[in-house]
Amino acid sequence: MMSKDSLDDLFAEARKSVPPVPEGLAARVSADAVALQVAAERAAAERVGRDGAFDRERRRGLFGWFRAGLGGSAALAGMVAATVAGFSIGFAAPVVPGLVVSDLVAPALGLGGAEIDMMPGIDALLQEVP
Amino acid sequence: MMVPFELTLELDPLSDDALLVLYARGDADAARVLTGRHLGRVFGFAARLLGDRAEAEDVAQEAMLRMWRVAGDWRAGEAQFSSWLYRVTVNLCTDRQRKAQRRRTEALEEGAEPADPAQGVVEGLLQRERADALQAALADLPERQRQAVVLRHIEGLSNPEIAAILEVGVEAVESLTARGKRALTVALADRRSALGLE
Numbered sequence: 001m002m003s004k005d006s007l008d009d010l011f012a013e014a015r016k017s018v019p020p021v022p023e024g025l026a027a028r029v030s031a032d033a034v035a036l037q038v039a040a041e042r043a044a045a046e047r048v049g050r051d052g053a054f055d056r057e058r059r060r061g062l063f064g065w066f067r068a069g070l071g072g073s074a075a076l077a078g079m080v081a082a083t084v085a086g087f088s089i090g091f092a093a094p095v096v097p098g099l100v101v102s103d104l105v106a107p108a109l110g111l112g113g114a115e116i117d118m119m120p121g122i123d124a125l126l127q128e129v130p
Numbered sequence: 131m132m133v134p135f136e137l138t139l140e141l142d143p144l145s146d147d148a149l150l151v152l153y154a155r156g157d158a159d160a161a162r163v164l165t166g167r168h169l170g171r172v173f174g175f176a177a178r179l180l181g182d183r184a185e186a187e188d189v190a191q192e193a194m195l196r197m198w199r200v201a202g203d204w205r206a207g208e209a210q211f212s213s214w215l216y217r218v219t220v221n222l223c224t225d226r227q228r229k230a231q232r233r234r235t236e237a238l239e240e241g242a243e244p245a246d247p248a249q250g251v252v253e254g255l256l257q258r259e260r261a262d263a264l265q266a267a268l269a270d271l272p273e274r275q276r277q278a279v280v281l282r283h284i285e286g287l288s289n290p291e292i293a294a295i296l297e298v299g300v301e302a303v304e305s306l307t308a309r310g311k312r313a314l315t316v317a318l319a320d321r322r323s324a325l326g327l328e
Contacts, residue, residue, distance in 0.1 A: 011264075028191055029194045030161060032194065033153070033164075034158060
């Protein structure tokens with residue numbers, strides 16, 4: 001049987017004989033560390049950029065929220081233009097004095113000055129056939 | 131790993147916890163100091179547990195990668211960093227061994243250096259043989275016994291520290307190390323003369 005002291009001697013030698021780190025391992029570990037740092041910095045920058053844009057809009061008050069919600073200035077401008085056009089058509093219909101539809105259509109159909117009923121009723125359909 | 135002298139002077143006194151905070155804030159020098167401080171120990175420990183330098187290299191790189199990943203969330207004072215790193219290494223080694231169908235017992239001596247370069251060639255060879263024999267005997271131990279024996283008698287940790295790393299009670303650690311040492315004694319008994327241990 002081997003003595004306890006002999007085994008302890010082996011352990012002591014093993015403690016002193018540390019396997020050296022293989023060539024290239026430290027470089028790979030450092031590369032991992034740097035890669036993770038770069039990825040973390042990039043993610044943080046993107047987060048800050050996103051938060052910054054949101055904060056800028058928020059600082060501009062309710063209008064800023066509204067504009068951000070619509071999708072920015074261009075979207076807001078388009079929406080305003082469409083609204084203005086709608087209102088102007090509704091309140092001031094583009095009527096040219098003296099020009100009615102029949103004036104344009106009747107000559108083309110060879111009807112002379114006859115009136116064209118653009119909204120015919122359904123009276124004819126309701127009549128009973130004798 | 132080589133770390134510039136000025137850098138060593140500046141960052142060496144800092145604790146692991148402080149270096150992890152610096153690393154998480156983007157300090158590349160902190161990463162270099164942490165690597166220099168822990169990589170050799172992690173690799174050596176994994177090599178003892180696995181008996182395979184290539185496997186140990188992979189485990190060491192993975193353990194260090196986990197260290198970088200946890201740096202931002204590391205809470206100083208909640209756990210001892212070195213114990214955490216040992217636990218990660220033990221778990222990685224256990225995973226490797228369980229995935230492998232058979233244990234490889236590649237000798238470590240290829241890269242192991244004699245403690246005293248001035249000693250004679252014969253003594254150096256004998257020392258290599260002893261290290262080889264110990265590694266082979268360690269490889270034959272059951273997994274938990276090997277982990278406990280290496281942590282106690284080669285890494286020099288206390289039983290409570292080992293209990294925290296292996297996530298068992300202190301009494302279980304005492305039992306594991308005692309049984310491991312008995313098994314080693316028996317395994318090496320036949321070679322004690324050849325190894326110059328008498």
